Amino acid sequence: MSAALIWPKLVKRERPSLTITILAPLLALVAATLLNLLLYLIMGKDPVAVFHAMILEPFISFPSFSEVLLKTGPLLLIAEGLAIGYRAKVFNIGAEGQFIIGAIFASALPVWYPMATGQWIWPTMLVAGAIGGAMWAGITAFWRVRLRANEILVSLMLSLVAAQVLNYLLLGPWKDPNGFNFPQSVMFQYDAMVPLIIPGTRVNASLLIALALALVAYVFMQKSFTGYKLEVGGLAPRAAGYAGFSEGRAIWLSLLIGGFAAGLAGAAEVAGPIGQLQRSISTGYGYAAIIVAYFGGLHPIGILFSSVVMAAIYIGGDNALVSADLPIAAVRVFQGSLLLAYLMATTFVRYQLVFLRPVSGVAP
């Protein structure tokens, strides 16, 4: 037999390994961390300082940690919504656009009625944002169901359109007349802001809403019959057809849920830490949430953890930017390598490495 057979080979496991399922994200996190620290070392940065700023600081300093919680909210919301669609194999890649449209819908109220008062304003804004996001995602669903247009491309390209809609509003009708010509809206009134829940920080009630919706997502995905239908559609589309579960409904539902959650997150962002509509309302939440959803194993509970991890990477990256002089692209590189490492690690859920020895040959 040739020596080539001594190389390790991937062999399918008889059943998926639960241990690896749980270990995979941790292994990926460690691998991505080491890889990135090595990268910083090559770049001539002090890895200890970077490690401290990026990994430890977000968790040991309370101001930093409160910022992590603040970022967890939108990531958690969007990722829970996306995961429902991904399980049904409806790939909504346009959460970024749905987030932006959600922010615009929410902003309409304080922009048009800057003098309005009352505790009803911020909840109305959140609802408006969620509806806006769902409507934007609905465009993708419509074309997918009507023309079988690929939802990945349509939703992704609609994100670019959404960004231009935002630009148009900020450079034109919604520009703050007293804003020195900056592309941003007026600052929102007090009642248009989501109430804070931890004094002295920027953490607001939208985190609680995100947590509550995570619970709803859990029940929906794991216990409800509608969630079951979506999952069958994703795992075995022909079985869904055989059982009579409508494919069109699954596509609509998946995209509307994803858009609803992303729009809500967008609304909570302008009605929260930002307080006005501006160009930089999203720092790539819609795309980062894709990583969060997969990194959480598309499971509502897993996503709870992965959203905190991703938020910490954002904050840690910001810290390192300041204290260890890292370039701004470092966060993106970290996110990307984390997803790659995770996807590689998940291979071992269903496969194992086997070191084949040469066949012993002739029977006695």
Place this chain on the structure above:
Amino acid sequence: MTAPLLSLRGISKRYGEIRANQAVDLDVAPRSIHAILGENGAGKSTLMKLIYGVETPDSGEMLWEGAPLTLASPAAARRQGIGMVFQHFSLFETLTVIENIRLVVPGRTAALTARIGELGAEFGLEVDPYAHVHELSVGERQRVEIIRCLMTDPKLLILDEPTSVLPPQSVAKLFDTLQRLRDGGVSVLFISHKLEEIRAICDRATILRAGKVTGHIIPREHDAHDLARMMIGHDMPEPPPMTPAQPGETMLELIGLTYTPDDPFGMPLRDLALSLKAGEILGIAGISGNGQAELSELISGEIRLPFDDREQVQMMGEPAGHLGPADRRKLGFAFVPEDRLGRGAVPGMSLARNSLLTAHPQGLVRHGLIALAEAADFTRRCIADHDVRTSGVEAEAGGLSGGNLQKFIVGREMMLAPKLFFLAQPTWGVDIGAATTIRQKLVALRNEGVAILVISEEIDELFDICDRIQVLSHGRLSPSLETRRTRPEDIGRYMIGAGAAT
């Protein structure tokens, strides 16, 4: 006896826990037709894959003309002179015969065409080299596959269940070809589970049961009972007794059903008519690819007709052509599709969750939430009543053997208490024991007054259980034939489209 062409000594192969082949010995003599007989899952296909170099054995040795043989790939097997015709053809439908052959055989078109003509005349494999493959009948496609193998002058030709796709009349022609090949110096390894065929044509037979050899025999010296005992360990089960039919109301009616699929290689259906009453079993005979897939999806509702054509399908006396699968089920319809994994069941889900697929209206969903206890209970009853061998309700459907999964799906659909029960290829890839169980249950349901429609390629099966048979060939349905007054040859005539001798 002359020195064997191919010898296997103690060949074993396992896939995880499954021992597909255990210490198999086999000698194929030159110039012989050698049968490998065994039922589904006996290890026939694995053994052929080892001989053809698709897989390598875990232990044991192979000798080819007396010298040790190690095969790294099918290409290596072909270089040694081993050719194989698979059950499912590997031809490009949009290319012509000669183009398909040129893909694997080097040479100029003119020379190849001449060679195709020679082989055709010598072995009775006539085929038009310039015809497109999609225009050819199944028998002709098989001939193309055989010619393609013969182009490389093999000494051993492996045929995997070659007759399962042929109408009875074409089988005789294939056998003629095989005999001519043997006389021309080619040995044939003939894989089958059909006893009579093996007795008719094979010089020697090796019988496999559960991965082990249970006999090396000369088939003509044994009768079908002996072969069956060696193959399944006991006598062939008797077909279930049928009480005289007492047909009730009409449950399913097709009235001029006409359908053109979007897929250019699908089979359009033309003006189908059938009528099925409560308390009878109607069989649809014919080889897959003649509109079977389209017909089954039209009856199940996976393909819906436009609203204006809804009356072409009548269920329980109502127009149903426009209804989806869920609505048809509400009328009392249940269906077992021909593909189990991915259509009749979701491979990656537990049996309990697979029960929900069609049994959810049986109280398995409450307030929109899955009722776990009820789903588990339903599944447990299905497992117990239908003899599904599995570790329990949490076992993944994909982990069950073909026969057990089929028993589960048939059981699940029966538990829906249908008035109209439709099964497509109910015993495909199912072992004989399980197939018999399924047939007995169908007859019992018929006697209770359920209307049953069965699409099957196995003519014997249809003759065992059907009151009437219709043949689906080239998208057209023959008139209804009463089973008691019909011979298999009559069915065969309709299968090749010749029509009945009136």
